[in-house]
Amino acid sequence: MWVEVGHFAFAMALVVALVQGTLPLLGAHRGDAGLIALARPAAVLQLVLVAVAFAGLTQAYVTSDFSVLNVVNNSHSAKPMLYKISGVWGNHEGSLVLWVLILALFGAGVALFGRNLPPAFRARVLAVQALIAVGFLAFSLFTSNPFLRALPPPADGNGLNPLLQDPGLAFHPPFLYLGYVGFSIAYSFAVAALLEGRVDAAWARWVRPWTLAAWCALTVGIALGSWWAYYELGWGGWWFWDPVENASFMPWLSGTALLHSAIVVEKRDTLKSWTILLAILTFSLSLLGTFLVRSGVLTSVHAFATDPTRGVFILAFFVLVVAGSLALYAWRAPALKPGGLFQPVSREGALVLNNLLLATACGTVFLGTLYPLFLDALTGDKVSVGPPFFNLTFGPLMVPLIAAMAVGPMLSWKRADLAGALARLKFAFAAALLATLAAAALAHRGPWLAIPLLGLGVWAITGSLVELAERLKLFRAPLSDSLSRAGHLPRAAWGMSLAHAGMGVMLLGVVGASAWQQEQLQVMRPGQQATLAGYSFTFRGARPVQGPNYSAIEGSFQVTRDGREVGLLVSQSRTFRNPPMQTSEAAIRPRPSGDLYAVIGEPAGDGGYATRLYHKPLVHWIWGGAMIMVLGGLLSLSDRRLRVGSPVRRRAPAGVALAGAGD
Amino acid sequence: MSNVSRSAAAAGWLRLRCILWALVPLVLFAAVGGFLYQGLYLKPRELPSALLGRPAPAFDLPPLPGKQQFRHADLKGEVSLVNIFASWCAACRVEHPLLMRLAEDKVLPVYGFNYKDDSEAALGWLKRFGDPYGRIAVDRTGRTGIDWGVYGVPESFLVDREGRIVCKHIGPVMERDLAEKLRPAIAAARAGQPVKC
Secondary structure: OHHHHHHHHHHHHHHHHHHHHHHHHHHHHHOOHHHHHOHHHHHHHHHHHHHHHHHHHHHHHHOOOOOEHHHHHHOOOOOOHHHHHHOOOOOHHHHHHHHHHHHHHHHHHHHHHOOOOOHHHHHHHHHHHHHHHHHHHHHHHHHOOOOOEOOOOOOOOOOOOHHHOOHHHHOHHHHHHHHHHHHHHHHHHHHHHHHHOOOOHHHHHHHHHHHHHHHHHHHHHHHHHHHHHHHHOOOOOOOOOOHHHHHHHHHHHHHHHHHHHHHHHHHHOOOHHHHHHHHHHHHHHHHHHHHHHHHOOOOOOOOOOOOHHHHHHHHHHHHHHHHHHHHHHHHHHHHOOOOOOOOOOOHHHHHHHHHHHHHHHHHHHHHHHHHHHHHHHHHOOOOOOOHHHHHHHHHHHHHHHHHHHHHHHHOOOOOOOHHHHHHHOHHHHHHHHHHHHHHHHHOOOOOOOHHHHHHHHHHHHHHHHHHHHHHHOOOOOOHHHHHHHHHHOOHHHHHHHHHHHHHHHHHHHHHHHHHOOEEEEEEEOOOOEEEEOOEEEEEEEEEEEEOOOEEEEEEEEEEEEOOEEEEEEEEEEEEEOOOOEEEEEOEEEEEOOEEEEEEEEEEOOOOOEEEEEEEEEOOHHHHHHHHHHHHHHHHHHOOHHHHOOOOOOOOOHHHHHHHHHHO | OOHHHHHHHHHHHHHHHHHHHHHHHHHHHHHHHHHHHHHHOOOOOOOOOOOOOOEOOOOOOOOOOOOOEOOHHHHOOOOEEEEEEOOOOHHHHHHHHHHHHHHHOOOOOEEEEEEOOOHHHHHHHHHHHOOOOOEEEEEOOOHHHHHHOOOOOOEEEEEOOOOEEEEEEEOOOOHHHHHHHHHHHHHHHHOOOOOOO
16 A cells, blocks of 8 residues: 555655746746745655655565565565665666655755745756656656556565675665765756856855765765775775766766865856856766666666666656756856956966866766767777776876865965965975885885875875964964864864865875785685785685575685784675575775785685685775765865855755765 | 947957857767767677577586476577576566567477576466477576576577577567567578578
8 A cells, every 4th residue: 555655645746846847937037926935845845755655665675565566576575674675776766766855855955954045046946956856757657667566466576686785785876866966956056046147156155065965975875886896796896997887986076076166156256157067067977877877878787677768768858957957058158247367376276277187087987988889879889998098097187186186275365376385385295205215115016106106195195284284373383372273263174174185095095905906816725825915814614604595605714914813704605596696795804004805706626615815905095085085075064154155044954965864 | 440349349259259168068968968869779788799600509408397308409490599588587577478479479489598597486487477488498507508608688599490590689579679680580591591680
């Protein structure tokens, strides 16, 4: 019964979205206060309806109601509860419901917490938001309905892809969607501003917290996905430049650019047209990701079951959203008043450089991802673009970005003294040089390029710290003075320094794990020993174990270093039955210097097992760095200035996003 | 020309340039959208099979209990369709009615590889949805699947009279695939003409 209630609520949500997407827009155009006032209750009602629909579907999964086709196809009664719930969004149809739920959540967030927005502007934002919802609701209801019954119901379901039965991946999609969908707010704000023909500092102040919240969620989502690939796929890789990984990475890159360019709009009232374009492009890239995953246009490990009608529908919607907003942009953007002028060497100049590099990086990822499609369409040749392309094009763009990242915040607005800024960074430079020399002395293998890159990471971290110390006048003023300055420093400043330092930490992890990884693949018999990076691994044998819905071979390795005990590494090779599939659970032991990573594979026949052993220096710094960046973003979100746009105080929009994230 | 009209012309030119720049994203997107549309009809997964025109790889597999055994020798003498299926495969249910129709209308013999499946479950599945397969071989481990270049279920192979693979279809066979791809291929194979696939 709940499924029918959910289905009905979902259809009603479409009706409400149609109303919310048209009447307030008309009202804002005509100045009709009654129609304008419609937007807020409609947005809240829509959230309630979609939440009921989501709850109805979740209930069917939790109780394993196999009269629902979607549950049959993606669940199994023997599955642990966590994966019954994550199964709701572990498939095409259900993930769309989650997508719409988050869209409604953000819309209701603007309705409830955007009290200080001018009513007509807020009505336009909510209307655009609703029009996006119309597209997704119609897509879901007409091509991918998750509420359909399967009659007669089968005895049991087909199960969820075992690779997806993992805590890391249970929460990867919700965070990713919070990010993707969160950028819809930036898009709606941009379109509303174009409709009004006005972009000013207040606009930037409204749009930034939403973008920042979405950015934080997307960062968490991408990091979770990468972490999952690291420990679950069993090869120790953490980023594969897979088309769908790239699809989530492109909005991240342009979203990062948007965060920075919006600062210029807010502080200096310039770069408006570009910022609007970035807001449109960021959400368009999120939609492109959705299209690529669901249309089967590119081959990827992530591809959902594909179906041409779905592809045509979502492409039509995608084109409508993007072309519509870009046409509006072409029409209205030339009328935007250009703002203040600035010298190339200035804070604005640095932020423009940041935007240029991030946009170019995003462009290379875009080209590399879609090149196989372009070539196939033009010549019929099948190619795949792999890591060598991306490492060669993307990497060199990140070097100046990270190098400049430490300098930018030291520059003043309008016109800056570059030599002075560099002089104040001499401590960071010395630290980077020291790190480079130390790495050169210690590393006796691996590519030489890794050594200066390690220095670059240290430069980024110490550069952020020096910038913070400058603000606090640390070591130059009495300590009490510095402490009081620390108390008064806006949280946004702490957030920026933290996020920039996190980027440096992440670079160290990337360089360490890529350049100095050691691996050994061999057949081991119980009692046999292998030595890797100074650690000795003794294979203690393997035994069969039973899980709730799989059987596994569990192998253990006793690890010692210089005769001292390090620990026992236990790895499993799992065989699932519904559907049949093998997965490996890598055994990972984090050490200060890096991870020890062991995987047990197939039995070799003579009592031995195929085993893979890795030592991955600094690898956990990759995700550590990402988490520091997110922490910086959250700190910045909690800044009072972001919440106090105009005289009326409002509560943190971050609260909405985070409450959603916790669900 | 007076100074005023010259500066007006310059301002007009500047404005035109602004508008042209603002149009760039739209034009670029139109091109990308065109490619994406074309992409919907391309099949990036369908790498040309290395087995096309080659004899079907040999196999010796047991039958499903109570069903007829599918042997390598069955492939000679008649144009036939070899379908890879499993009871755990959701997409197999999508193409199943089509295979049933092919078998009922006696269009051509349909043989099945029951792939990485539990035999009990497979028999239950065939009992419930119908059995279009004249003969079935059980590929429990997927070894024969490797020889045949199978990388997903379902897949279908069209085999000519001499036992050569002439066409391969990846994914469920839909109405459109049958009308536009398989039927012409079957006709060509029967007529002994080169098969376009």
